[in-house]
Amino acid sequence: MTSEERIRKQKELVESTGCMYDKKGFQPTAGRIIGLLTIMDKEQYTFDEIVEELQISKSSASNALNMLEISNIIEYTTLPGDRKRYFQIKKVDKFTLVDEHRSKLKETRDFLNNVLDLKANKNSGNAILIKDLIDMLNYFLDKFEELKKDYLSQK
Amino acid sequence: MTSEERIRKQKELVESTGCMYDKKGFQPTAGRIIGLLTIMDKEQYTFDEIVEELQISKSSASNALNMLEISNIIEYTTLPGDRKRYFQIKKVDKFTLVDEHRSKLKETRDFLNNVLDLKANKNSGNAILIKDLIDMLNYFLDKFEELKKDYLSQK
DNA sequence: TTTTTAGTTCGTTTATTTATAAACTAATAA
DNA sequence: TTATTAGTTTATAAATAAACGAACTAAAAA
Incomplete structure (x- = not known):
């Protein structure tokens, strides 16, 4: 499998994660964000990268990210002298x-x-x-x- | 607990079943029907009794009942010389x-x-x-x- | 034959969700 | 001081779901 093929398949899986979480009662956008942060090789995304990668509006991103943070599903880290937030999924306990x-x-x-x-x-x-x-x-x-x-x- | 009290509580529980099943992705009406057939002492209801008891339109009842039957959640029995259907929840396997x-x-x-x-x-x-x-x-x-x-x- | 019963189907209304764009804010950089 | 960055907020539009009423059907009863 070439690298592009792999990335294409990862992106497909991100989309299907949106559907999975939709069935669980989440909004599809939130599901796709979870997918992005779980599936892709890159494990930290900034706000703008998420907007760009998922082709969504800034307000959708803002809403979904806040909801996911409050729900304890994602978290972000920051770097000194850098106003950006780096979002990542929260590592869950095994059980x-x-x-x-x-x-x-x-x-x-x-x-x-x-x-x-x-x-x-x-x-x-x-x-x-x-x-x-x-x-x-x-x-x-x-x-x-x-x-x-x-x-x-x-x- | 008096009998009326018990019945009132049962009816409350039927309503909350609607909410429970709503969260699972069912329509509230379908959830309330499941509740009715599970919770009340009467274990078989006709179409009209369901319409009457849940205060819903005949079309809502028809749609929800068909869906629940296709989903294998309810079933009905009939009596000779009686066109009514008697709906009941399908007894599930223990597991x-x-x-x-x-x-x-x-x-x-x-x-x-x-x-x-x-x-x-x-x-x-x-x-x-x-x-x-x-x-x-x-x-x-x-x-x-x-x-x-x-x-x-x-x- | 007409009426009643036991529902089904169809078109519409209402409510809810999801996402958007545009205006705004607060902090930093030029 | 002005512009840019990194988002948030708000008001709205679009899509979807849920329920309704009214008209319809098919079988049985009167």
Whole structure:
């Protein structure tokens, strides 16, 4: 694969990151910025480079960058005697990805507990299914923490 | 808790289900229908009952119900000599919830593998982080399947 | 045959999101 | 002092999504 080919593919992947994050409820521009800072070989971009690279307006860039910073997804460093900000993705903890899913499973379990509490008949079809789901979720939520420990000790 | 209180709380929870599913990218109406069929003690609703209960137009109901049926989330039964459809939520397999999360983690791993493949320097800061994340995701994806077996045999 | 029931389809309205351009600000450089 | 840089803010335009009402259809009932 030539270098240009590789860069072309990287840029394609940046675009598809926009779609990925769109589905997650982010604005596409924010997703593309995350993609840019993750995928390209260059790991730090200035405001103007982002505007130029993604072909977006300064206001879109300003909005998306502020949102991403507040959401703890990107950060910037500065250099003495240089007013520019150098944006980069925040290095996440190894477990952030699974932790996010764990916390969503937890929310689901809490919701289902709520639903079950409000059921008049705890033996109706839905109630039994919900009890089953809660039991399974509790098992997985427990084991998740064990898996994290096991993973670290295994290294 | 009186019966009216319980029903009021159930209806509140139905509304909040609309918001939950909105965040997941569903239309609020669809979310409220899922809520209705999951939360209320009555487990089967006709088209008109749904329209009445959620105070929505027939066209909204029609659209949302068709979408939910195609998405395999609800189903309906019919009775001989009765043209009405009786809608109910589809009973999911115990593991559906965790499987959904597993498959999202898998997508993330595949995406990161893609990103890593396209990196010019596999030892850059981002590349190393990505390798770490992939390794951890692979571990969890494996263990997930084991956990499912363990859960079943433990019963 | 006409009416009622159980929905579907279509065209429009309303609300929300996303992005823009243009004007502005605050700091630095010339 | 004036110009330039590095963005921010604001007001608006464009696109998209969600829901609605009204007209329609197909089957069954009267």
